[in-house]
Amino acid sequence: MSSRLLLMLGLLAYEGVALAEAVEGTVQIKGSALKSTTFVSSVVSSGVSTGDKQHGTRICVSDTEQRIRHLTDLTVRVTGEWQVAKSGEKDCLDASDYTVLKASSGREAVTGMLSRLGAGFVIDSADGRRLVLQEVPDGLKSLLGLNVVVDVKSIASRQAAEATKVVVSYRPLP
Numbered sequence: 001m002s003s004r005l006l007l008m009l010g011l012l013a014y015e016g017v018a019l020a021e022a023v024e025g026t027v028q029i030k031g032s033a034l035k036s037t038t039f040v041s042s043v044v045s046s047g048v049s050t051g052d053k054q055h056g057t058r059i060c061v062s063d064t065e066q067r068i069r070h071l072t073d074l075t076v077r078v079t080g081e082w083q084v085a086k087s088g089e090k091d092c093l094d095a096s097d098y099t100v101l102k103a104s105s106g107r108e109a110v111t112g113m114l115s116r117l118g119a120g121f122v123i124d125s126a127d128g129r130r131l132v133l134q135e136v137p138d139g140l141k142s143l144l145g146l147n148v149v150v151d152v153k154s155i156a157s158r159q160a161a162e163a164t165k166v167v168v169s170y171r172p173l174p
Contacts, residue, residue, distance in 0.1 A: 020079050020080065020081060020096065021079070021080070021081070021082060021093070022077055022078065022079045023040045023042060023057045023077070023078050023093060024040070024042050024075065024076070024077045024078075024101065025040040025041040025042025025056060025057070025075065025076070026040070026041040026042070026073060026075050026076075027039075027040060027041075027069070027071045027072050027073065027074055027075075027076055028040075028041055028056065028072065028073075029069055029072055036069075037058055037059075038058070038059040038065050038068055038069045039055065039056040039057060039058055039059065040056055040057045040059065040078055040093075041056040042056060042057070057092075057093055058091070058092040058093070059078060059080075059092060059093055059095050060080075060083055060091075060092040060094040060095065062094060062095060064080075064095040064096060064097070064098065065095055066174075067098070067174035068095060068098050068174075070174040071098075071100060071149070071174070073104040074100055074101075074102065074103060074109060074149065075100075075101045075102035075103075075109075076098050076099060076100050076101060077098065077099045077101055078093060078095045078097075079095070079096055079097045079098070080093045080094045080095040080096045080097070081093070081094050081096070099111075100149050100173070103149070103150075103151030103168070103169065104151070104169070105151050105153075105168060105169075107151055107152070107153065107168075109149050109150070109151060110123055110125065110131050110149070110150045110151075111123075111125060111126075111147065111148070111149050111150075112124050112125035112126060112129075112131075112147065112148070113145070113146070113147055113148075114140065114143055114144055114145065114146060114147075114148045115144065115145065116144065117132065120132060120133060120134065120136075121133045121136045121140075121141070123148065123150060131150075131152065131165065132165070133152070133165055133167060134164055134165060135166065135167070136167060137167055137170070140167060140170045143170070143172055146172050146173075147172070147173040148170055148171065148172055148173055149170065149171050149172075149173050150167055150169070150170045151167070151168040151169040151170070152165045152166065152167055152168065153165075153166045153168050154166075
């Protein structure tokens with residue numbers, strides 16, 4: 001059975017069908033305003049080193065790359081297929097999807113739809129989690145009904161049994 005699977009994978013590679021891979025790291029933009037490139041700083045791809053630590057992984061220009069570039073300084077997981085140069089070396093990752101993992105503070109990022117709940121606000125994530133926010137900055141309120149990325153810090157409260165969630169930073173999720 002395993003030799004059959006290896007044969008099928010070999011045929012797929014021969015026919016030019018690439019297998020999806022993932023890279024994780026911090027989004028960085030390098031270059032000038034007129035000619036910039038999006039990189040993910042990490043060189044870990046599906047558990048295998050794929051590049052040098054100075055440059056990271058270059059994300060191929062695409063609609064998905066245009067959304068990822070708005071996530072500078074956030075830690076993301078980008079999945080896609082490698083584009084290969086004529087030399088046979090990996091050139092750039094043609095991104096098909098991305099997930100925000102961490103805020104620039106290093107805390108887990110909260111992503112999801114911002115909505116009202118009574119007098120307060122909640123963020124409902126795609127995986128079914130809900131974060132209730134006690135205090136919301138006016139700028140975040142203006143993003144009501146949109147998908148957002150939020151860095152939230154928990155602060156102990158003497159009045160409440162549960163820690164107070166304080167929004168440290170936020171932005172729309174592209």
